[in-house]
Amino acid sequence: MIMMxxxxxxxxxxxxxxxxxxxxxxxxxxxxxxFEGPAGAGKSTLANVFCQxxxxxDNQHKPCGLCDACRRFEAGTHPDxxxxxPEKNTIGVDRIxxxxxxxxxxxxxxxxxxxxxxxxxxxxxxxxxxLLKTLENPPPYAVIILLTTSTDNLLPTVVSRCxxxxxxxxxxxxxxxxxxxxxxxxxxxxxxAASASGGIVGKAISVANDTAWQxxxxxxxxxxxxxxxxxxxxxxxxxxxxxxxxxDIDVILDCWADYIRGKLLDMEVSDFTLFRWSSIMKxxxxxxxxxxxxxxxxxxxxxxxxxxLEVVDDAHSSGxxx
Amino acid sequence: MIITCxxxxxxxxxxxxxxxxxxxxIIPVLNNIVIETVDGAIHLKSTDTEISIDTVxxxxxxxxxxxxxxxxxxxxxxxxLPKEQVTIKVDDHNEAxxxxxxxxxxxxxxxxxxxPQLPVISNGMSFNISSTIxxxxxxxxxxxxxxxxDNREVLTGELLKFxxxxxxxxxxxxxxxxxxxxxxxxxxxxxxxxxxxxxxLMELMRILPLTQENLNIKIDDKRAAFNINSTVMTAQxxxxxxxxxxxxxxxxxxxxxxxxxxxxxxxLSAAERAMLVAKERKSSLIKLSISEHGMVLTSNADIxxxxxxxxIDINGSAxxxxxxxxxxxxxxxxxxxxxxxxxxNSDVSPCIIEPVDGxxxxxxxxxxxxx
Numbered sequence: 001m002i003m004m005x006x007x008x009x010x011x012x013x014x015x016x017x018x019x020x021x022x023x024x025x026x027x028x029x030x031x032x033x034x035f036e037g038p039a040g041a042g043k044s045t046l047a048n049v050f051c052q053x054x055x056x057x058d059n060q061h062k063p064c065g066l067c068d069a070c071r072r073f074e075a076g077t078h079p080d081x082x083x084x085x086p087e088k089n090t091i092g093v094d095r096i097x098x099x100x101x102x103x104x105x106x107x108x109x110x111x112x113x114x115x116x117x118x119x120x121x122x123x124x125x126x127x128x129x130x131l132l133k134t135l136e137n138p139p140p141y142a143v144i145i146l147l148t149t150s151t152d153n154l155l156p157t158v159v160s161r162c163x164x165x166x167x168x169x170x171x172x173x174x175x176x177x178x179x180x181x182x183x184x185x186x187x188x189x190x191x192x193a194a195s196a197s198g199g200i201v202g203k204a205i206s207v208a209n210d211t212a213w214q215x216x217x218x219x220x221x222x223x224x225x226x227x228x229x230x231x232x233x234x235x236x237x238x239x240x241x242x243x244x245x246x247x248d249i250d251v252i253l254d255c256w257a258d259y260i261r262g263k264l265l266d267m268e269v270s271d272f273t274l275f276r277w278s279s280i281m282k283x284x285x286x287x288x289x290x291x292x293x294x295x296x297x298x299x300x301x302x303x304x305x306x307x308x309l310e311v312v313d314d315a316h317s318s319g320x321x322x
Numbered sequence: 323m324i325i326t327c328x329x330x331x332x333x334x335x336x337x338x339x340x341x342x343x344x345x346x347x348i349i350p351v352l353n354n355i356v357i358e359t360v361d362g363a364i365h366l367k368s369t370d371t372e373i374s375i376d377t378v379x380x381x382x383x384x385x386x387x388x389x390x391x392x393x394x395x396x397x398x399x400x401x402x403l404p405k406e407q408v409t410i411k412v413d414d415h416n417e418a419x420x421x422x423x424x425x426x427x428x429x430x431x432x433x434x435x436x437x438p439q440l441p442v443i444s445n446g447m448s449f450n451i452s453s454t455i456x457x458x459x460x461x462x463x464x465x466x467x468x469x470x471x472d473n474r475e476v477l478t479g480e481l482l483k484f485x486x487x488x489x490x491x492x493x494x495x496x497x498x499x500x501x502x503x504x505x506x507x508x509x510x511x512x513x514x515x516x517x518x519x520x521x522x523l524m525e526l527m528r529i530l531p532l533t534q535e536n537l538n539i540k541i542d543d544k545r546a547a548f549n550i551n552s553t554v555m556t557a558q559x560x561x562x563x564x565x566x567x568x569x570x571x572x573x574x575x576x577x578x579x580x581x582x583x584x585x586x587x588x589x590l591s592a593a594e595r596a597m598l599v600a601k602e603r604k605s606s607l608i609k610l611s612i613s614e615h616g617m618v619l620t621s622n623a624d625i626x627x628x629x630x631x632x633x634i635d636i637n638g639s640a641x642x643x644x645x646x647x648x649x650x651x652x653x654x655x656x657x658x659x660x661x662x663x664x665x666x667n668s669d670v671s672p673c674i675i676e677p678v679d680g681x682x683x684x685x686x687x688x689x690x691x692x693x
Contacts, residue, residue, distance in 0.1 A: 077349055079369070107558075109438065
């Protein structure tokens with residue numbers, strides 16, 4: 001387990017980092033935090049760096065990465081830093097009671113004791129209730145950080161006792177830059193990965209290095225272009241493609257949306273065609289919503305393809321190029 | 323590193339170090355026991371961040387060095403060895419070969435760099451006490467430490483306090499208070515209070531030898547270190563102020579309507595017999611009827627009833643009072659005196675158990691209201 005991060009490794013959360021750094025300098029660290037954001041937004045990395053900075057023994061640059069505390073932290077052996085993660089998808093009341101038993105014992109070496117509860121939304125209601133009293137009135141040295149995809153899935157009584165930082169989606173050009181500069185991704189791949197990421201850095205990084213993903217993205221793009229060009233001749237081929245990649249439908253729709261976004265931004269396209277593209281976009285949104293509420297997959301895919309073909313056919317019959 | 327030692331010495335030292343191995347696997351490196359040669363002595367070190375142990379292994383150092391070995395595996399191996407001299411040899415890759423008699427066992431270890439430094443108390447206050455006395459102090463108070471899942475965390479530890487030339491150990495669980503006083507000859511330079519986790523005290527009790535030795539206790543605001551023979555056990559303190567038990571105790575001590583003197587063993591065996599029936603019910607109710615004719619101890623459940631007559635010396639008025647039987651037997655089991663004093667005020671106020679002479683212990687137990 002090697003963890004070596006600094007605040008500079010966290011991308012696009014400058015305002016949060018500024019506040020956290022200030023709290024470190026002024027010694028105004030709160031006793032309980034919630035870092036909220038989608039998977040891959042950088043919650044764990046941020047918590048990791050912040051915790052290391054809290055236990056770091058250097059007075060100037062926290063985390064310094066050089067002191068004894070940092071060295072142990074990076075090796076995963078710092079005795080005053082503990083991470084609680086779900087077992088079998090939940091964090092039960094017993095795990096929280098263990099945390100509470102532990103928290104009232106003085107810190108081992110550092111001035112503070114830090115606890116990170118990963119995927120805090122997976123705490124059972126009993127576990128959250130057990131945590132309440134400690135969250136409200138922890139010993140002076142304790143810091144508890146809850147990481148969650150959404151505060152809606154936590155009890156309001158838990159949320160109200162914590163300082164909340166929401167990790168924002170990062171702008172797509174910024175993600176592209178980072179992929180190119182820090183991860184040596186080619187500009188073309190970086191653009192694809194960025195637009196597929198929806199502003200989530202972790203997702204962009206994982207897809208940029210994933211050749212299977214890139215192949216899928218390319219064939220999704222080919223299928224859309226084929227559909228528009230060859231229309232009914234390829235209907236069943238495209239349908240087959242969608243059925244085969246049922247689990248990756250989000251990626252396919254992301255890819256199509258990205259292609260259409262490019263068309264919409266193209267200044268030479270006429271208003272009339274713009275209108276057609278945006279109506280395809282709407283059909284795709286409708287399909288996404290239907291799938292999110294458990295609609296039949298193949299029916300939804302068929303409806304989407306038929307709708308797209310209708311728009312394309314309409315364009316052809318009115319003689320305008322698509 | 324190369325060291326040699328006798329099998330029994332190794333097992334003894336490891337059983338001490340084992341006390342601080344973590345029960346949960348939160349920080350993997352802590353599952354190790356560190357063997358280290360420092361200033362000509364072989365040290366075994368372990369910690370679960372709550373308790374840390376540094377003990378010296380009796381043996382010979384042939385070559386200096388250090389290694390961290392999986393604690394439980396190392397202990398199992400050591401226990402299974404024949405009763406002969408053991409040679410432990412560690413190579414540059416932290417592989418330890420344990421040779422004893424005709425057997426040789428190699429286990430993979432790791433460097434000691436990632437193992438936390440054990441905490442040291444540099445400027446705390448310090449005093450000495452006989453190990454057997456301190457062992458008794460824990461034994462005679464530990465039963466009323468609140469269980470680990472109690473919401474009042476501070477009650478899961480015991481208060482160690484120095485006041486008026488006396489060391490005292492206090493435990494409170496919400497139904498009873500146990501206090502053990504001991505005068506010490508060497509007086510610390512200042513008064514102090516510390517709350518030591520119950521778990522640490524229980525482990526300390528197991529480490530303290532049965533023979534009388536000198537126990538040195540050092541305390542600062544974060545931790546307490548217990549130094550006995552060649553072992554130092556350090557416990558992180560609970561970070562809370564102990565509850566103000568004196569506020570509960572003082573009013574009870576000021577007024578007493580009935581005082582009895584009773585043979586402890588008689589009362590204990592009577593109460594234990596009464597418990598056999600009483601424990602059928604959740605409240606484990608035992609009733610005491612005290613008058614100038616003596617004490618009648620009864621328990622009553624669907625399955626049967628117990629009636630015990632116990633001779634007592636009484637001073638004051640007659641009283642009827644009921645207790646949860648366990649709360650009555652727990653202190654009687656740990657007291658060593660032949661006779662004890664029991665003081666009552668009313669059937670709804672606590673009973674106090676004290677020695678006939680002097681002031682070495684005090685137990686307060688809440689009664690059960692009789693329906």
